[in-house]
Amino acid sequence: MSKFIEIKNLNFSYKGDEGESIPVLHDINLDIAKGEFVTILGRNGSGKSTLAKIINMILTPDSGEVIIDGKNIAVELSDKELMAVRRRVGMVFQNPDNQLVATIVEEDIAFGPENLGIPSAEIRQRVDDALETVGMTEFARHSPHQLSGGQKQRIAIAGIIAMLPECIIFDESTAMLDPKGRQEVMDTIEKLNREKGITVIAITHNMEEAVRGDRIVVIDNGHIVKQGKPTEVFADPYELWDLGLAVPQVTELFDMLRCLGADLPESIITEEEGARVLARLLKNK
Amino acid sequence: MTKIELKGVSYLYGGKTPFEKKALNNINACIEAGSITGLIGHTGSGKSTLVQLLNGLLRPMEGQVLLDGRDIWEKRARMRDLRFKVGLVFQYPEYQLFEETVEKDIAFGPKNMGLSDEEIRHRVADAAKFCGLDQRLLKKSPFELSGGQKRRVAIAGVMAMTPEVLILDEPAAGLDPQGRSDIFGGICEYRRKTGATVIIVSHSMEDIARYCDRVLVMSKGQVWAEGSCDEIFNRADELEAIGLDIPQIARFVRMLKAEGVDLGDNLYTVGEVYRALIPYFKGGDGGAS
Numbered sequence: 001m002s003k004f005i006e007i008k009n010l011n012f013s014y015k016g017d018e019g020e021s022i023p024v025l026h027d028i029n030l031d032i033a034k035g036e037f038v039t040i041l042g043r044n045g046s047g048k049s050t051l052a053k054i055i056n057m058i059l060t061p062d063s064g065e066v067i068i069d070g071k072n073i074a075v076e077l078s079d080k081e082l083m084a085v086r087r088r089v090g091m092v093f094q095n096p097d098n099q100l101v102a103t104i105v106e107e108d109i110a111f112g113p114e115n116l117g118i119p120s121a122e123i124r125q126r127v128d129d130a131l132e133t134v135g136m137t138e139f140a141r142h143s144p145h146q147l148s149g150g151q152k153q154r155i156a157i158a159g160i161i162a163m164l165p166e167c168i169i170f171d172e173s174t175a176m177l178d179p180k181g182r183q184e185v186m187d188t189i190e191k192l193n194r195e196k197g198i199t200v201i202a203i204t205h206n207m208e209e210a211v212r213g214d215r216i217v218v219i220d221n222g223h224i225v226k227q228g229k230p231t232e233v234f235a236d237p238y239e240l241w242d243l244g245l246a247v248p249q250v251t252e253l254f255d256m257l258r259c260l261g262a263d264l265p266e267s268i269i270t271e272e273e274g275a276r277v278l279a280r281l282l283k284n285k
Numbered sequence: 286m287t288k289i290e291l292k293g294v295s296y297l298y299g300g301k302t303p304f305e306k307k308a309l310n311n312i313n314a315c316i317e318a319g320s321i322t323g324l325i326g327h328t329g330s331g332k333s334t335l336v337q338l339l340n341g342l343l344r345p346m347e348g349q350v351l352l353d354g355r356d357i358w359e360k361r362a363r364m365r366d367l368r369f370k371v372g373l374v375f376q377y378p379e380y381q382l383f384e385e386t387v388e389k390d391i392a393f394g395p396k397n398m399g400l401s402d403e404e405i406r407h408r409v410a411d412a413a414k415f416c417g418l419d420q421r422l423l424k425k426s427p428f429e430l431s432g433g434q435k436r437r438v439a440i441a442g443v444m445a446m447t448p449e450v451l452i453l454d455e456p457a458a459g460l461d462p463q464g465r466s467d468i469f470g471g472i473c474e475y476r477r478k479t480g481a482t483v484i485i486v487s488h489s490m491e492d493i494a495r496y497c498d499r500v501l502v503m504s505k506g507q508v509w510a511e512g513s514c515d516e517i518f519n520r521a522d523e524l525e526a527i528g529l530d531i532p533q534i535a536r537f538v539r540m541l542k543a544e545g546v547d548l549g550d551n552l553y554t555v556g557e558v559y560r561a562l563i564p565y566f567k568g569g570d571g572g573a574s
Contacts (some may be wrong), residue, residue, distance in 0.1 A: 043461040045431045094459065148528075149328040175459050178327045178488045180528035205461050208533060246462035249491065249534040249555050256559045260566040271537040279544030282565055 003067075004167060004199050005032040005055060010064035010074075012050060024050050026222045028064070034166070037193045037200040039210040039230075042219035043244030048203050051219065052169045055201070056091045057082060069166070087116065090160035094172040096152035100144040105136070105155055108144060112163045123162075130158035133196070134188050150181025154188055161192070167199035168192065174206060186212065207234075207248045211269045218243060231267035250274040288318035288450060288482040289339060293348035296334055300346075308334040310506040312348070316450075316499075321476055321483040323493035323514075326503030327528030332486050335503065336452050339484070340371035352450070369398055372448030376455045378439035379432060387413075387430070387438050388423040394446040412445035415478075416471045433464040440468070444475055451475065452484045457492065465489075469496050491532045494518065494553040502529070515551040534558050 010028040013021040024047045032038050042048040053059040054066060057073055066074045073085050093099055102108035106127050113123045131137045134154040144152055153173055160168055170189060174182040186209055192198045202213060210216055216233040218226040220243050226233055234240070237247045237255050247255075247269075254268045257278075264281065268274045294312040299305050309331045316322055326332050337343040338350055341357050341364050349356045357367050375381070384390035391412055395405045413423060416437040422430065427438055440456060453472065457465040473496060476483050487493055493500060493514065500517040502509040504527040510517060518524070521531045521539065530536075535553045542548070548561040 044433045044459075044464055172459065176455075178528055179490065179530035180327060180525075182488075183530075205459070205465075207462070241463075244461045244463035249532070250537050253534065253537070253555050253558055253562075256555070257562060257566065260563065262566050271533060271540050274537055275540035275544050279541055279546045282546050285565070 002034050003031050004034040004036070004069055005030070006065070006067040007031070007055075008065040008067070010051075010054070010066065011062045012047075012054060012059065013062055024222050025054075025061075028222075028224060030217065030224060032167075032199060032201065035193070035197045035199055036215065037190075037202070037213040039213040039216045040201065040203045040219060041205075041210055041216055041233075041245055046219045047222040048219045049171055052091065052171050052201065052203055056089050056169055057085055058091075087163050088165055089167045089169065090163060090165040091169045091171060092153065092156050092160060092173045094175050096149045096156065096176065099156040099159075100152060103143055105142050105144055105147075106131070106140040108155060109158045109162050112159055116163065126162045126164070127158075130161040133161055133192070134158045135184075148181055149177045150184040153177065153181065153185045157185070157188060157192075165198065167201065170200065170202045170204075172203055172205065174204065174209060182206075182209075207246050211248055218245070220244075230269050234269050235266040254278075286318040287315045288353065289316040290314070290351040290354075291335075291338075291348065292351065294338060294345045294350060295347040296331075296338065296343060297346055298334075308506055309338075309345075312506075312508055314501060314508050314511055316482060316484065316501075318482050319476070319480050320498045321473070321485065321496060322499040322501055323497035324484055324486045324501050324503065325488070325490070325493060325529060326509070330503040330528075331506045332503050333454060336373060336454060336484065336486060339450070339452060340373045341367050342373070369394075369446050370448055371450040371452065372443040372446055374440050374443050374451070374453040374456060376458060377436075378443075379435035382427040382435055382439055382442075385426060386424055387418070387427050390427055390438055391423075391441045391445050394442055398446060408445040408447065409441075411478075412441040415444055415475045416441040417467050433460055433467075436460065436464075437468065437471070440471070447479055448481065450482045450484070452486075454486045455488070456485065457487070457489070465492065472496070490518070490530050491534075491554075494532045494535070502527075504528075514553055518553050519550065 007028055007030040010025060012025040013023040016022050040048045054061055061074050064074060065072050068085055100108050101111055109127045109130050110123050113126050131140055134157055136154050136158060144155060174185050177185060189200060190212055193200045204210060211230050215227060216230050217224055234247045234251050237252055240247055250271050251269050254264050258264055268277060291312045291314045294309060296309040297305060297307050324332050338345055344358060382390050384393060388409055391409045392405050395408045418437055418441060427435055457468045469492060472483060497514060500514055501511045502517060509527060518531045518535055524531060532553050534555050538548055538552050538558060552558045552561055
C-alpha cells in the first residue's frame with residue numbers, strides 16, 4: 001500500500017509561561033498507509049493529541065518532516081496550500097456540542113463545502129451523500145440541539161465527509177457518548193474506512209475501540225514506545241498497565257486463566273473469538 | 286436505611302414556551318444510606334437534571350426531595366446546610382479551579398463552612414490523600430498540573446467538605462485507564478472512611494459493575510429500574526433497547542453460553558468470571574463435559 005502520511009524525525013515543544021520550551025514529542029517516525037485504520041493510545045499528557053494537531057496543521061513542528069501524500073507540510077506553506085491540506089485531512093473532536101455551527105443539520109454539513117466555493121448543485125449532492133453515509137438522512141431538516149450525542153457526532157463527521165477528505169482524525173470522538181452513541185460512531189468510523197477507503201487515525205482511551213483498527217501505535221512521554229496489530233500490542237497486559245493503559249476485559253481474563261495453566265492463546269482481543277476458543281478448550285478437556 | 290427519597294418529582298425546562306420539555310416525569314426512587322449507586326441512562330434521559338435536584342440547584346415543579354426524611358425545600362434557611370451535606374462534582378470539574386495553589390483551592394469549601402484553620406488543614410490533607418494527591422503538589426498552582434491531576438484536585442475540593450452524600454457526574458470522562466481506576470479508587474476509599482452515600486453518573490457499564498452496589502436506570506425522564514448490579518445487568522436485551530449495554534465481560538459470558546458453556550448468572554466483572562472459571566482448570570467439580 002502506498003504511504004499517505006510519512007512523519008520523519010519530528011520534534012515539537014510548547015512554549016512555557018517564561019518562554020522556556022517544554023518538549024512534547026521526541027523524534028517521532030511514523031508512516032501511515034492510504035486506507036489504513038490506525039489507533040493511537042497513550043496516557044493523558046503523552047503527546048497523542050499534539051501529534052494529531054500537527055498532522056492536521058493546527059500546530060507546526062519544531063523540526064522534522066510531515067509528508068502528506070508526497071508534500072512536506074512542515075515547511076512554510078501559503079494559505080492556499082494550507083487550505084488544500086486541511087481539506088484532505090479532517091478532524092473530529094471530543095465534545096459533540098462544540099462542533100456544530102448552524103441551526104439546521106443540512107446547513108451545518110454544507111458549511112465546509114460552501115467555504116470551498118463549490119457550486120450549489122454539487123453542495124446539495126455532497127450533503128445528501130454525507131447524510132446517507134452516516135445514516136442521518138431523515139434528520140436533514142432537524143435542529144442539531146434536538147439530537148442525541150451520538151447523532152451530533154455523526155453530523156460532525158458528515159460535515160467533514162462533505163469536504164471529501166482522504167483522511168479523518170478522530171480525537172477521542174466517543175469519550176462523551178452513551179453506549180449506544182459510542183456504538184453508532186464506532187460503526188460509522190469503521191464503515192468510512194472499509195467502504196469508502198478513508199484513512200482513519202483514531203485517538204482513544206477505550207480499548208474496545210482500539211481492537212477495531214489495523215494497527216495500534218502507543219505513545220508515552222512523547223515517544224512511540226510500541227506498535228503493531230491489536231493482537232500483538234494487547235498480548236502483554238502488564239506492559240500496557242505500566243503505560244497507564246489497559247487491555248480489553250476478555251484479554252485480561254485470558255491472561256488470568258493462563259496463570260492457572262490454561263492453554264490459551266495471547267491473541268484474544270474480542271469477546272466472540274474468546275468465547276469460541278474457550279468453549280472449544282473446555283469441551284475437549 | 287433510606288438517605289434520599291424522591292417522591293413524585295417532575296421537572297420541566299422552558300415551561301410556557303414552545304420549547305417546553307419535560308425532563309423528569311413523576312420520579313419515585315430511594316437511595317440507600319452508605320451505598321454507591323450508579324446512575325445510568327442514555328443522553329437526555331434526565332440524569333443531570335436529577336442530580337441537580339438532589340442538592341437543591343433545581344427545585345422540583347411537582348413532588349418532594351427528602352434527605353433523611355425531611356423535604357429539602359421545607360425551610361429556605363436550611364439550603365446552605367444542604368449544600369454542605371450534599372456535595373456535587375460536575376462534569377469536567379477541573380475547569381472550575383481558580384485559586385493560587387492547590388491547597389487553597391481544596392480549602393475553599395471548608396473555609397466557607399466556617400471551620401477552624403486547624404480543622405481545615407486536616408480536611409485538606411485527608412481529601413488530598415483520598416484523591417492520591419502528593420503533598421508536594423499542594424503548594425503548586427492548579428494550572429501547572431496535568432488534566433488528570435486537576436480533576437483530582439477538583440474532586441478533593443468537594444470531599445474536603447466531607448459531604449454525607451457525594452454525587453459525581455462522569456468523574457472519569459476523558460481519563461486514561463490508570464486515571465480512571467485512581468479516581469474510582471479514591472471515591473471508594475472516601476465512602477469506606479466516612480460512610481457517606483455516593484452517587485456516580487457514568488456511561489461505562491464496566492465501571493458501574495465494578496464499583497457500584499446499586500444501579501438506578503433512567504430512560505425518557507423516568508426511573509426505568511432500580512436494583513443491584515445483578516438485577517439490572519440481567520436485563521441485557523432490555524438495556525440495549527434503551528440505548529445502554531452490559532459490561533464487555535458479561536457479553537463474553539453470554540456468548541460462551543451460546544457456545545454451550547454455561548457459567549451461571551450474575552457475572553459482571555472480570556474477577557467474578559475468573560472465579561467461576563477456576564474449577565474448570567483446577568480439575569475440581571463442575572467440569573464442562
